[in-house]
Amino acid sequence: MTPAAVGVVIATRNRAPSLALTLRHLLRLPERPPVVVVDNASTDDTPALLTREFPQVRVVRLPANRGALARTAGVRALDTPYVAFSDDDSWWAPDALGRAAGLLDAHPRLGLLSAHTLVGPAAEPDPLNDVLAGSPLGPATDLPGTQVLGFLACASVVRRTAYLDAGGFHPVLFFGGEETLLAYDLAARGWGVAHCADVVAHHHPAASPRTGRPVTVLRNALLTAWLRRPLPYAIALTRDLAGQARHDDRARQALRGALARLPAALRARRPLPPSVERAARTLDSTAEAIGAPV
Numbered sequence: 001m002t003p004a005a006v007g008v009v010i011a012t013r014n015r016a017p018s019l020a021l022t023l024r025h026l027l028r029l030p031e032r033p034p035v036v037v038v039d040n041a042s043t044d045d046t047p048a049l050l051t052r053e054f055p056q057v058r059v060v061r062l063p064a065n066r067g068a069l070a071r072t073a074g075v076r077a078l079d080t081p082y083v084a085f086s087d088d089d090s091w092w093a094p095d096a097l098g099r100a101a102g103l104l105d106a107h108p109r110l111g112l113l114s115a116h117t118l119v120g121p122a123a124e125p126d127p128l129n130d131v132l133a134g135s136p137l138g139p140a141t142d143l144p145g146t147q148v149l150g151f152l153a154c155a156s157v158v159r160r161t162a163y164l165d166a167g168g169f170h171p172v173l174f175f176g177g178e179e180t181l182l183a184y185d186l187a188a189r190g191w192g193v194a195h196c197a198d199v200v201a202h203h204h205p206a207a208s209p210r211t212g213r214p215v216t217v218l219r220n221a222l223l224t225a226w227l228r229r230p231l232p233y234a235i236a237l238t239r240d241l242a243g244q245a246r247h248d249d250r251a252r253q254a255l256r257g258a259l260a261r262l263p264a265a266l267r268a269r270r271p272l273p274p275s276v277e278r279a280a281r282t283l284d285s286t287a288e289a290i291g292a293p294v
Contacts, residue, residue: 009074111162111191115149176216218254
């Protein structure tokens, strides 16, 4: 058999039942991708499940929960030129990985491909699909689809060398809205980030919302500004969140969390190149108009 061009990395923690369902879908794919599960120090049945039911899956067990950094451990464990990310509640449509590999082969500057996401048993299109497809950054002559600076991690395929060149997901953010910073860092290194609607991923999130996620997303948006955006922008965003914190408990928690991580963010601060900052400002304006990331 021809070695697979795309491997799959899953970061998981204490989600054994949904992880099992995801792995069954992935292992049935016609592309037969190698799969790496990075276990973020699960305390449930995850280790036993992987040993018992999925011996063909490579497992990287971390001694502590590393958040999104677990994906980087998975990327390093693979030797495929391209890596698709799945969460423990998402998987890829048949032939999607082959299509992604073809696009990455044909476009050497493409560092990350954002897929079209279908949600739940009814396969409803994620509203983010239209937002990304309509990005005001438009197409580029050397990239497929539409240029973006945002994506859904569990519906993305990266060029392994580009991901590692950009440093992967950032340790300051841990989890929650971590995608924008990686898109910034890829673009700053000259890699393209594009939404390609003909590559399809399936996402089956739990019916109950994840506790604390809105706070984490707010916190990480502010930290991303301090890490990469101009100081006046970061200061204005901080002032806005502080104003919300006077009457909004989520904003108050997010601000407190951001301030705790701010020294680490300042040590890692690296402002975007002017061309990427201009693109980010274009997307800021659009996001304000439609109320969604682009």
